[in-house]
Amino acid sequence: MEAVTQQIPLEHFLVLSAILFSLGVYGVLTRRNAVLILMSIELMLNAASVNMVAFAAYTSPEQFIGIIFAIFIITIAAAEAGLALAIILRIFRYRKTANVDEIDELKW
Amino acid sequence: MSNELNLDYSLLTPEFCLGGLAALILALDLFAPRFRKEWLPYLTAAGLVAILVLSLGWVNKESDFAGLIFIDNYTTFFRVFFIASTAVVALASAHYVQARLSNPGEYYALLVLSTIGAIYMAASRELLTAYISLELLSFCLYVLVSFSTSDRRSHEGGLKYMLLGAFASALLLYGISFIYGSSGSTFYDEIAAAYAGGTDGFELGLLMGLVLVLAGLGFKVAAVPFHMWTPDAYEGAPLPITAYLSATSKAAGFALLLRLFSGAFMPVRDDWQWMIAALAAITMVVGNLVALQQSNIKRLLAYSSIGQVGYMLMALAALSSASASALLLHLSGYVITNLAAFICIIAWYNLTDKEEIRGFRGMAERAPLLAAVLAAALFSLSGMPLFAGFFTKFILFQAVASEGFLWLAVIAVTMSFVSIYYYLMVIKEMYISEPEEPGRLQVPVLLSGLAVALVAGVFYVGIYPRHLLEVAEEATKLLFA
Numbered sequence: 001m002e003a004v005t006q007q008i009p010l011e012h013f014l015v016l017s018a019i020l021f022s023l024g025v026y027g028v029l030t031r032r033n034a035v036l037i038l039m040s041i042e043l044m045l046n047a048a049s050v051n052m053v054a055f056a057a058y059t060s061p062e063q064f065i066g067i068i069f070a071i072f073i074i075t076i077a078a079a080e081a082g083l084a085l086a087i088i089l090r091i092f093r094y095r096k097t098a099n100v101d102e103i104d105e106l107k108w
Numbered sequence: 109m110s111n112e113l114n115l116d117y118s119l120l121t122p123e124f125c126l127g128g129l130a131a132l133i134l135a136l137d138l139f140a141p142r143f144r145k146e147w148l149p150y151l152t153a154a155g156l157v158a159i160l161v162l163s164l165g166w167v168n169k170e171s172d173f174a175g176l177i178f179i180d181n182y183t184t185f186f187r188v189f190f191i192a193s194t195a196v197v198a199l200a201s202a203h204y205v206q207a208r209l210s211n212p213g214e215y216y217a218l219l220v221l222s223t224i225g226a227i228y229m230a231a232s233r234e235l236l237t238a239y240i241s242l243e244l245l246s247f248c249l250y251v252l253v254s255f256s257t258s259d260r261r262s263h264e265g266g267l268k269y270m271l272l273g274a275f276a277s278a279l280l281l282y283g284i285s286f287i288y289g290s291s292g293s294t295f296y297d298e299i300a301a302a303y304a305g306g307t308d309g310f311e312l313g314l315l316m317g318l319v320l321v322l323a324g325l326g327f328k329v330a331a332v333p334f335h336m337w338t339p340d341a342y343e344g345a346p347l348p349i350t351a352y353l354s355a356t357s358k359a360a361g362f363a364l365l366l367r368l369f370s371g372a373f374m375p376v377r378d379d380w381q382w383m384i385a386a387l388a389a390i391t392m393v394v395g396n397l398v399a400l401q402q403s404n405i406k407r408l409l410a411y412s413s414i415g416q417v418g419y420m421l422m423a424l425a426a427l428s429s430a431s432a433s434a435l436l437l438h439l440s441g442y443v444i445t446n447l448a449a450f451i452c453i454i455a456w457y458n459l460t461d462k463e464e465i466r467g468f469r470g471m472a473e474r475a476p477l478l479a480a481v482l483a484a485a486l487f488s489l490s491g492m493p494l495f496a497g498f499f500t501k502f503i504l505f506q507a508v509a510s511e512g513f514l515w516l517a518v519i520a521v522t523m524s525f526v527s528i529y530y531y532l533m534v535i536k537e538m539y540i541s542e543p544e545e546p547g548r549l550q551v552p553v554l555l556s557g558l559a560v561a562l563v564a565g566v567f568y569v570g571i572y573p574r575h576l577l578e579v580a581e582e583a584t585k586l587l588f589a
Contacts, residue, residue, distance in 0.1 A: 017282075017285075028271075037271055041271070041274045044279075044281075045277075045281060048278065048281035048282045048285050051282065051285035055289035059289060060293075065293065065294050069284075069285075072236060072240065073281060079247065080274050083247055084270050087266050088267065090263055094260060103264050105264055106264055106268075106339070
């Protein structure tokens with residue numbers, strides 16, 4: 001751990017997470033399939049995990065807050081994916097589509 | 109924070125009991141086929157009332173669980189508040205669930221579990237705990253919104269709510285990571301201590317964190333421009349869940365926001381005050397103006413609740429001990445009033461299957477009690493004197509104006525006048541239009557009793573607001589200690 005934090009500056013990790021996060025937001029805004037939107041949201045969550053672990057290693061290596069936070073993010077993301085897929089599956093069963101543009105009975 | 113962690117589990121007794129109640133409901137539903145399912149709501153409500161009485165034992169006590177969860181008057185206030193509103197929703201669901209939904213056991217168990225999440229949102233003083241509580245509440249609500257198998261709108265509302273909710277969680281988490289990075293902690297008091305020492309060098313990280321946290325939580329409480337899910341989720345959800353969304357999930361979001369901003373972000377007040385003020389202004393204007401053109405009562409109340417969120421955000425922008433207690437007062441008044449309105453709508457929908465505003469024609473003739481209660485609730489929401497809404501708004505606007513946000517208070521008063529128009533439209537249909545079908549309707553005693561009890565609460569808060577205000581002041585005192 002010592003070696004890595006000395007060789008690579010914190011900014012590299014922050015840029016990596018910013019790229020991941022932006023890709024996720026882009027995906028949520030442009031993808032029309034509910035499953036792909038869900039995957040884009042997972043990317044955003046991973047960006048947050050990367051940030052957490054990086055901050056933990058660089059700013060307070062003696063504490064575990066950031067790392068524990070990352071573990072919880074992973075767990076909750078898994079639960080979220082399970083729940084979302086169940087809902088998408090039910091929609092698909094009724095409408096034969098997972099395209100969010102076609103699921104449009106509710107408007108204004 | 110001291111090194112000795114206080115791991116006194118007895119502090120969490122009410123939540124353990126809530127978990128036990130949820131497990132009991134599920135077990136009865138699953139393993140006791142002879143158990144009459146129509147008793148489940150009464151069992152749920154009875155259990156909740158018992159836990160409510162139990163949680164009153166913590167009044168005026170102050171303690172914390174491992175520095176994560178604080179049990180003080182603020183927590184006790186919201187414990188009572190959330191448990192009571194869940195009990196009302198459980199009772200109001202009785203006929204609706206029996207007639208229209210399958211799997212009542214899961215329905216009531218999720219309702220009870222979501223209450224735990226709501227309570228810990230108010231109680232936690234650490235970002236991870238707060239986040240997990242928020243997700244506990246949200247996950248239960250995602251399932252409950254998409255609970256109906258017969259109504260196609262339910263799935264659609266659930267999907268939209270779920271995807272946007274998950275998106276909001278991701279924004280919130282990314283924001284939290286910047287708050288953690290710039291302050292080195294996730295405990296509210298340590299964050300405040302870190303920021304109090306100056307923010308030079310990480311101004312950008314702090315600003316990113318604040319914007320993202322505000323966006324994420326703004327989604328959860330439905331502030332404009334993060335409100336798109338609200339009308340769809342409200343319309344798609346089973347009616348009692350719509351009531352629950354408008355009451356508990358909103359109040360829990362504000363309970364979290366209030367503790368977070370007063371506990372952690374007070375030293376950097378100048379950085380976020382203008383953001384929340386701007387959010388409050390557009391939320392009030394958009395919520396109330398879009399409500400004008402709604403034809404479905406659920407969507408109308410969804411936009412009206414967005415308008416109310418604007419008033420509440422205003423109190424957050426002008427954060428002080430006076431505006432915090434005014435916020436709690438307004439929140440209580442709003443929840444009591446909204447539940448009263450929704451109980452009338454649920455009763456009417458049970459009997460007539462109508463939820464369009466046109467469908468309320470002649471309600472005064474066919475169900476005079478319901479019409480009177482609904483009219484009282486709508487007058488209260490618009491802020492007429494004598495009703496709860498007038499005094500709670502008056503105290504709220506006054507607290508905001510005295511903190512130097514006179515312009516926000518002016519917008520709020522103007523928008524309150526606008527809101528009278530769309531509430532009166534509903535009242536006009538109920539009292540002036542001729543009924544579509546003749547004949548009096550037989551309203552179940554349970555629902556009319558609940559409606560009368562809640563409307564009595566509306567008048568009580570409207571005429572003697574002092575009592576509730578004193579309770580709210582007690583509850584928020586420690587936030588600014």
